[in-house]
Amino acid sequence: MKLSIATTLLASTAAHAFSDSSPFVLFSTSKLNTPEKYNQLQTSNQVIASAKEILSSCPTSDYVIVSQPNVHAADIRDGSRCKMRSLCDAIASKEVKGRFSVAEVVGDLSTHSLEDYVKEACAAKGKVANTIKVDLTHLPSLEQKDKREQVLASNDDQLGIMLDTLKGDYTLVMVSDPNEFRAYQPDFVEPVHMDLKREVFHFEEDKGNQTHDTRPLFVKYQFFTPGIFVSLIALVVMLSILGVGLRALGSLEVSYGAFDKEMGPAAQKKQQ
Template identity: 60%
Template sequence: MQLSIATALLACTAVRAFSDSSPFVLFSTTGLGPTPNDAQLQTNLQAIASAKEALSSCPTTRYIIVSQPNVHAADLRDRSGAGCNMPNLCRAIASDSVKGRFSVAEVIGQISSEPMKLFLTTNCKEKGKTATIERVELKHLPPVKEESKRAEILADNDHELGQLFETLTGDYTVILVSDPNEFKAYEPEFAEPVHMDLKRQSSDRPIFVGKRAGDSTDNRSLFEKYQFFTPGIFTAILALIIILSILTVGLKALASLEVSYGAFDKQNGPAAQKKQM
């Protein structure tokens, strides 16, 4: 009878569960506030709003937030729909000590445990109550296609919950959520391109970083600040020296010619000598 009550809390109105949904379970040893929405198919915002309304009075002094990533409502029911694949959890929900229950079989969207923990801390502090908030993280369930491995891990997680429930005393509230799972789509990563300069600085030469001309704190010498003889300037000076050398030799050759002015006179040329004969 207890298992049937717990299974009814987790039953889904739809025959086929949504692949992107997860169950939300909340039960407490004290009565909960009114829940404005008891539909078994809700968005994550609607489920969180209903849970906050139920816990608005900070009913207990101890809160256990159980995180079971990648869980679906179908994981908590057997194939017949009458049994429970997590008997320890179902027995805890149907226990006589539990006075308040709230569950949503299909929550569309992800519910993280951190915002719920922050709400409980802030809410109980505003009400002037001291509350202990614990977070229990269960092992991630593998993808749905790995059915046998998924059932094995789910059974181990239920056994861990059973050991936890045996230690609970006094007033407490348990919240079961499905945190974002660790199975993400593959996203390729590309390394940044490496830029290499064609000219590399020799490792045995010191590298000086130039500064602004107006920087008075630069105490380096003039030849360290500036580079006066670049390869281009050195090549131009060498070519200029060679050209000036050739020009100097040519001018000296022209200047060394010794020809009398009479050698170019027409009267003293060969034609004039023939006429005189």
């Protein structure tokens, strides 16, 4: 039963699906006015707004603000296995009646703003909020897998000891502040610009100075490229065809009187 509740709280997502995100966990021994449906991928502003709305009623007298820097959702839950047993056991406890969590939060979450907001919200209702700030050890980078798991286990033990000392109603909020994960930023290589120069120079590597190129003209430059050579051949072929056509037209021989109209008596008889 405990395992199923903890798995539902931290919804199953692919490990490190969003490298620049971190989980947000909020649970309380009192009933919370939590949204019925919400996405497991939200921005930090959306999560803070939802958390403030939940905490505006000042549900308990004790509030535990846990900061776990550089944590990811996969650090808490890997499939059906919970890596932070103390946290998962506390969430699945029968005493906990309200739960709200987001597996992937994009952006930094400020624990100080929530701590100040809780005090102000409870003061507005005539209550005194007892806030407990817990700063856990910064988790190493993902490349240091073994060391990261050791630090995470030590932090979970520290969190479990602190939870055992709590008596009565309490509300716990765990965030990652700051989160060192960063989104992928593509790097583009700038194109190389080559300027044309009127004069050709070659550099002497041993002397390091410039000397004027005195090579012959047809040695320095290439005048007949393959494209120009093919174009010249095509031009010769088309000019040959044009010359044949002109010669054919010029060879036509027609007498000057072939198109003259007959006006004599013989032409009148033909018309009758």
